[in-house]
Amino acid sequence: MHGVSGAGPERLLDRAQVRQVAGDRSGGFHRPTPQQPDDTDSDGITLEAYRWGDLPSGTVARTLSLVFLLPFMLSNLAVWMRPAGRRTGPGVTVLCRLLALDLTLVYVLSIAGVALDLLAWRCLGAAHCPAARGVLAGLDGWSTGQRLAVLALLPVAAVGFLRLLGTRRRRPVGNPLWAVEPMVGRLRATHVAAALTVLDLVLLGARSAGGRTTATTMLLALAGAVLLACVALVGVPGLLDGAATARAAGRTAATLRAVAYGLSVATLATVALDPRGWPSSVGLPGFERIVGWASLAQMSLLVALGGLVLWDHRRAVPRGAPRHGLGAAVIAAIAVGLAGAFSAALVYWAGNLLGGAAGQPRAYNWTILAFMLHVATAAVLCGAMTLLSRGRRRRAASAITARDFPTAPPGASEYLRRVTRMVARARFTEWLGLLAATYAALAVIGLTTSVLGQFRLEPDRLGRQLLGLPAGFVWVGLAVGSSLVAALLLVLLLSGLFAYRTSWFRRYVGVLWDLGTFWPRAAHPFAPASYADRAVPELADRITQLAQRHAGVVLCGHSHGSALLALAVLRLPTQVRQRVALLTYGSPLDRLYARLFPAYLSEEVLRQVGERVGWRWLNLWRDTDPVGGWIFAAHRPGDPPPDAADPTGRVDRRLRDPRNLLARSGERWPPPLRGHQPGESDPEFRAAVRELAGRLRDQGRA
DSSP states (O other): OTTTOOOOHHHHTTTTOEEEEOOOOSSSSEOOSSSSOOOOOOTOOOOOOEEOSSSSSHHHHHHHHHHHHHHHHHHHHHHTOOOOOOHHHHHHHHHHHHHHHHHHHHHHHHHHHIIIIIIIIIIIISSSOOHHHHSSGTTSSSHHHHHHHTTHHHHHHHHHHHHHHHHHHOSSSSSSSTTHHHHHHHHHHHHHHHHHHHHHHHHHHHHHHHOHHHHHHHHHHHHHHHHHHHHHHOOOOOOOOTTTTHHHHHHHHHHHHHHHHHHHHHOOOHHHHOOOOOOOOSOTTTHHHHHHHHHHHHHHHHHHHHHHHHHHHHHSOOOOSOOOHHHHHHHHHHHEEEEEHHHHHHHHHHHHHHSSSSOOOOOHHHHHHHHHHHHHHHHHHHHHHHHHHHHHHHHHHHHHHHHHSSOOOOOHHHHHHHHHHHHHHHHHGHHHHHHHHHHHHHHHHHHHHHHHHHHHOOHHHHIIIOOOOOTTTHHHHHHHHHHHHHHHHHHHHHHHHHHOOOHHHHHHHHHHHHHHHTTTSSOTTSSSSOOOHHHHHHHHHHHOOOOOHOOOOEEETTTTHHHHHHHHHHHHHHHHHHTEOOOOOEEOIIIIHHHTTTTOOOHHHHHHHHHTTTTTTTEEEEOOOOSSOOSOOOOTTTTOOOOOTTTTTTTTTEEOSSOOOSSSTTTTSSSHHHHOOOOOOOOHHHHHHHHHHHHHHHHHHH
């Protein structure tokens, strides 16, 4: 099993020619093309590789769609990073789902900002927008209400587009891995209902600015009730995903969606047919207030999430222990920042391209400013932490290389220093917990700017009054910030394209797609579907078939592939587990995943994996690897010997990297530094396979 963006089956099997024996083009099982009557290696072991690299992407269209769904994907990933505590876990789940719902509302409001505020109100109203009038010339003679009703179909179509993307999913093989897929339908119905309702509130709020009628009052009350019901359905713990309430929640979500459909039709008709005049204002009446409240709610939820996660960590984790469960706040902050920046940049650039549509809601100006401050502060903190930790990391790395190479041969001093630097860089992973805690605290910046936006303060005027900045300085910064956001979006689009077409580029960029689409949709229904719902059951079925035909099966997983195999082991029947052994190498199961996903891949779960395979488990790791590491014990030189009664002490095996500092006889260069690279052709890997195969044979004879 390869890892994220891994090599093809030819390289995995170290054979020039391979053939597919099961699966399909997206994910398939491959064996060497037999040169003789069988396809076994020199040890008599039949080789087989599972290639799953196309499951997360597969096509250019799907890969590029991940760019637009990136904030939704990250918000969905955050819910799987919740702490393991029973007290805070449900609260974190609720906050993540409310944030995901708010992201959908922000998405719809940004489209409404272009269609209703810029086009229907500003460009086709008092402002002169030659670029827009050429396309929408047919609407010139229409009334304001009719223009709003017609152009409101654009955000409605955007909601339909999201729903279409959200329904695209691969059919899992057998039973799905996680019992969350039925909940996706309930989440999807709730998000669609909330999105259409907030669009109705925008239209009804603008119409009510000139005075309310009985119809607008009733529609406003109904829209507010639907939106509150959607929030309650998502925000009450256990209501959407509880076994006892699942059917009632499904009916409620479907009813809210149906009511939202009817409400939208009634709202469009009311706005289009109302003969009264409209008030005179620069922007669409009430729109700026709604955007501001959505932004304030988003930042408040983010601060609450960060506070809850940090409080749980401080209460439950002793001082000096690894920092677990902080990823939910960090990933949620990134999702919110990207969603806000994309939305603000869309409205900003649309106004510039239309020409004459001067101004935009202040909330979007504050959003761009918050994004710039957040990114700049995070970059400074990351740089400072890198510098502050360098001394400790280098001292620890020097101690490791001194034990591995106590007497450096002449001429190898420069190579030894290079090895020390690489070990020091790899040890920065241990500092990610502190960096995550600091980054989560930066959510206060977004909350502050959202509150300032609610007081109708302009960033430029506030900068002049409080900081003494020159006039127009902040506006220049906002223009630069929106350009940077547009550049970021372009980079993401190009990255998605090249990640699909270029394997070496995908190795670095594709990590985000592969890890983000690994987890099922438990928070945001418009996130990409999980490929693990296919890969893991497919792996378990294949392992079962092989175990029935052969004396045993040795499962070898590199990097993220080790996580897929570990989950597959947990699904195996009892009679199959007795004929299975596990070899992991470069595995992030403990070093990263147990810290990022403590409620689902904790040490207790890893112990279950070991028990399921009868502790026929070996894990190979290197100090130069920044991703993989030990599972249970480091076994570095000088560490105390493991407890003989504890089977976890026999799992991990540390590999010295490099093997030597000097080139061997007949070779020009010394052995290369391997780091996180796979090592299927390494002698240590082959020795581990032979050992595990021997244990399986002994198990069969016993």
